[in-house]
Amino acid sequence: MYNELPADEQSEIEQALVHDADLAAKCADLLLAQRALNSLQQNPRPDTTQAILQYSRTFLKAG
Template sequence: MIKTFTHEKLIRYLYNELPAEEQQEIEQSLLHDPKLASHCADLLLAQRCLNDLRTAPSKEVTDSILQYSRNFLRP
């Protein structure tokens, strides 16, 4: 029998937020369900892409904002 998992549960699996029993359940299903394994691989790729995103502005952007704000401070 192929067990289905919610999108949320798969994401929790990728972030290691599931109890050990549920984690083992998913791992067993991944071994026998190529569609689930493919979906999980897509989620893993998305997770890695999100982790690589820049979380702070570049120096050029910061300098531009500061220069813009200085223009309002001048009389």
């Protein structure tokens, strides 16, 4: 899914996908889910970021 296998193991997986339609379908579903999840971007609200920054400044003043 993330291209993290050594080349020989990746080759074995690719061969398994060629010869096992059920495995290939499950892999395709996982790749679609991965793509959908990767497209989501979550960011904190600006006031949350400001609260964290303000809190961290208290440590700078204390030291």
